[in-house]
Amino acid sequence: MPDLTANSAPTGEITVLFFGSLALKRGQRKLTVAAEAELTLRQLVSQLGGAQWHSFLLAVNQEQTNDLDRLLHANDEVAMMPPFSGG
Amino acid sequence: MPDLTANSAPTGEITVLFFGSLALKRGQRKLTVAAEAELTLRQLVSQLGGAQWHSFLLAVNQEQTNDLDRLLHANDEVAMMPPFSGG
Amino acid sequence: MGGATVRTQEEDFSIEEEVDALRAVSRRIGGIVTFLGCARDFSEGRDVSAIAFEQYASMAETAMEGLRAEALETFDIIEVRIIHRITTVNAGEQIVLIVVGAEHRASAFDACRWIIDTLKQRVPIWKRETTPDGKIWESQHP
Amino acid sequence: MGGATVRTQEEDFSIEEEVDALRAVSRRIGGIVTFLGCARDFSEGRDVSAIAFEQYASMAETAMEGLRAEALETFDIIEVRIIHRITTVNAGEQIVLIVVGAEHRASAFDACRWIIDTLKQRVPIWKRETTPDGKIWESQHP
Numbered sequence: 001m002p003d004l005t006a007n008s009a010p011t012g013e014i015t016v017l018f019f020g021s022l023a024l025k026r027g028q029r030k031l032t033v034a035a036e037a038e039l040t041l042r043q044l045v046s047q048l049g050g051a052q053w054h055s056f057l058l059a060v061n062q063e064q065t066n067d068l069d070r071l072l073h074a075n076d077e078v079a080m081m082p083p084f085s086g087g
Numbered sequence: 088m089p090d091l092t093a094n095s096a097p098t099g100e101i102t103v104l105f106f107g108s109l110a111l112k113r114g115q116r117k118l119t120v121a122a123e124a125e126l127t128l129r130q131l132v133s134q135l136g137g138a139q140w141h142s143f144l145l146a147v148n149q150e151q152t153n154d155l156d157r158l159l160h161a162n163d164e165v166a167m168m169p170p171f172s173g174g
Numbered sequence: 175m176g177g178a179t180v181r182t183q184e185e186d187f188s189i190e191e192e193v194d195a196l197r198a199v200s201r202r203i204g205g206i207v208t209f210l211g212c213a214r215d216f217s218e219g220r221d222v223s224a225i226a227f228e229q230y231a232s233m234a235e236t237a238m239e240g241l242r243a244e245a246l247e248t249f250d251i252i253e254v255r256i257i258h259r260i261t262t263v264n265a266g267e268q269i270v271l272i273v274v275g276a277e278h279r280a281s282a283f284d285a286c287r288w289i290i291d292t293l294k295q296r297v298p299i300w301k302r303e304t305t306p307d308g309k310i311w312e313s314q315h316p
Numbered sequence: 317m318g319g320a321t322v323r324t325q326e327e328d329f330s331i332e333e334e335v336d337a338l339r340a341v342s343r344r345i346g347g348i349v350t351f352l353g354c355a356r357d358f359s360e361g362r363d364v365s366a367i368a369f370e371q372y373a374s375m376a377e378t379a380m381e382g383l384r385a386e387a388l389e390t391f392d393i394i395e396v397r398i399i400h401r402i403t404t405v406n407a408g409e410q411i412v413l414i415v416v417g418a419e420h421r422a423s424a425f426d427a428c429r430w431i432i433d434t435l436k437q438r439v440p441i442w443k444r445e446t447t448p449d450g451k452i453w454e455s456q457h458p
Contacts, residue, residue: 020442021453062375086441107300108311149233173299190332
């Protein structure tokens with residue numbers, strides 16, 4: 001993967017990970033999307049069919065977030081996760 | 088020890104046990120006293136110098152009690168105990 | 175393995191053996207909370223090298239059985255084990271173990287805490303700490 | 317003995333080894349509270365024979381380290397260990413262990429309870445229970 005700075009999008013990629021029941025629903029655990037300029041977390045979730053999911057949590061770069069207006073950049077790792085059920 | 092009924096006192100004995108710092112203060116862990124008629128727990132404690140003890144707990148027949156007017160009978164086991172410090 | 179559910183003893187105990195013995199009682203146990211009390215090397219500003227425990231054995235046994243029965247009746251729990259050593263322990267050694275098993279963790283936490291708090295009030299056990307100033311009976315325990 | 321203070325692993329753990337590793341940290345530890353979570357054979361009215369755990373490993377590690385750091389900062393405690401198995405466990409098997417050591421028991425109880433409650437909210441681990449009706453992802457955990 002090329003070493004891109006944040007502003008060099010859309011030439012890079014964003015990794016999207018699915019966990020638990022969301023991986024089962026989508027039939028995949030991982031995909032990559034082009035890092036288009038001005039792409040928000042809201043747009044990405046919408047493109048991937050998030051409106052159909054019952055409830056889910058989001059993380060960007062291994063940190064949980066509720067900020068759907070967050071801009072995504074090349075090399076970001078976005079996780080789409082059902083509610084946790086560890087312990 | 089003869090098998091005495093409660094009303095046959097004063098022919099029987101009452102066992103008195105001392106624990107922890109009370110045993111150290113008295114220099115003894117156990118003594119027996121005659122089971123005199125109408126002897127109360129208050130009288131027994133007083134005879135044994137209880138007024139000098141800083142704070143203590145009482146048990147009769149392995150059960151904690153605060154009832155100083157309780158009548159003592161032959162074969163009763165009275166325990167004079169400092170505050171507990173187990174655990 | 176593990177002995178009686180409630181007991182005092184001179185010898186050390188194994189937390190693993192006691193937890194295993196508790197778990198053997200029911201497969202519906204989902205949460206186990208344990209409290210292990212150890213001899214610290216520092217108490218109320220004094221150095222402590224050893225603690226000697228004494229008990230009123232017949233009353234201690236009755237009181238500990240009563241604690242277990244009351245906990246099982248009061249809290250939504252499945253099993254309880256209580257072990258207290260009566261001997262001289264050195265700094266760092268194990269003194270007391272409470273193990274509580276329940277279907278759900280909240281009841282196990284509540285019961286375990288209640289048992290150790292109440293044990294200190296109801297069970298006739300006394301400790302004497304060895305310090306550089308000589309042996310001192312502890313008069314009260316928080 | 318015991319491995320890292322905070323970790324996920326496939327293999328089973330030993331409560332005794334983890335408690336010993338925690339006690340080795342300081343002789344000022346007077347009270348140790350542990351929470352052990354086990355797979356029950358009965359959950360929400362269904363029979364459960366096995367539970368498969370999945371994690372988001374990189375985030376889970378960060379979140380668990382964060383839990384330990386926040387607990388050490390928030391409560392008057394000395395040391396914390398957190399171990400969560402990521403594998404398929406059968407009914408009765410061990411899943412998660414929290415060990416908290418403190419000078420006094422109250423802080424150890426408070427911290428241990430906070431850690432397991434918060435772990436369930438913050439650490440990206442999911443379970444799927446095997447039942448007679450087939451494998452079902454658990455959607456939420458109280």
